Amino acid sequence: MSDHEQQQPAPRRNSFLDALKRAERKVFTRPAPKSAKAQIEFLYTRAKRSTKALAEQLGVSPRTVQRYRAGQQTKPQKRLQAALVEETESQWQPQVRAQARERAATTGGMQVEVYAYFGFECTGSSDDGRERFISTSISPVYAAEILRLQEAGATEEDLHPVVAEAITESYFTEWGSRAQGLRADFTHVRSIEIEF
Incomplete structure (x- = not known):
C-alpha cells in the first residue's frame, strides 16, 4: 500500500x-411521530389497516403489532426501533417531500x-x-x-x-x-x- x-x-x-x-x-413541516405507539398507528394506516402487511414490513409478528397498538408494549428493541423510525420517516408527509x-x-x-x-x-x-x-x-x-x-x-x-x-x-x-x-x-x- x-x-x-x-x-x-x-x-x-x-x-x-x-x-x-x-x-x-429536513423539509417536513411537522415532526414525524416519535413514540412507538404513534409510529405503529401511522404505519398501520399507511398499510391500509392490515396488521399482517405492517408486521411483514417491520419484520415482526402480527401479534407484536397488535400489542403495540393496544399499548401493551411501549419500548421496542433496537432493531424494531430502527425499523419504526426508518419506515415512519420514509413515509411521512409524501406530498411535502x-x-x-x-x-x-x-x-x-x-x-x-x-x-x-x-x-x-x-x-x-x-x-x-x-x-x-x-x-x-x-x-x-x-x-x-x-x-x-x-x-x-x-x-x-x-x-x-x-x-x-x-x-x-x-x-x-x-x-x-x-x-x-x-x-x-x-x-x-x-x-x-x-x-x-
Missing part, C-alpha cells in the same frame, strides 16, 4: 443516499456540502488530489438526474459519477467558464450534507 493510500480515510457506505434521505426529512423534490429538479437545484478526497484529470494539470471541503450548488438538471436515479433504485456507485460531474461543473469549472476539460472525482467521503 502506498503512502498516498494510507493517508486517505476509510470510505463510508451509502453516504450520498443517506444524505438524500436526510435532505428530504414530492414538492421539495419537484422544486429541486425544476428550479432550485440542490446545495451540497462535502468533505472528501478530490482527484483531478486534466491535460497539463499539476494539481494533485487532496482532501477538500466543498460547498456548492448543483443545477436543477443534475438534481433531476440524481433524484431520478434514486427513485429508480440506484446504488451509491450509480450516483457517484453524476454527483462528481455536477460538483465539477458548479465548483471547479464554474459552469464552464474556466478549466475546460477538467474532470474531478471524489473518494473517501468523510461527510456530505444536501439541502433542497
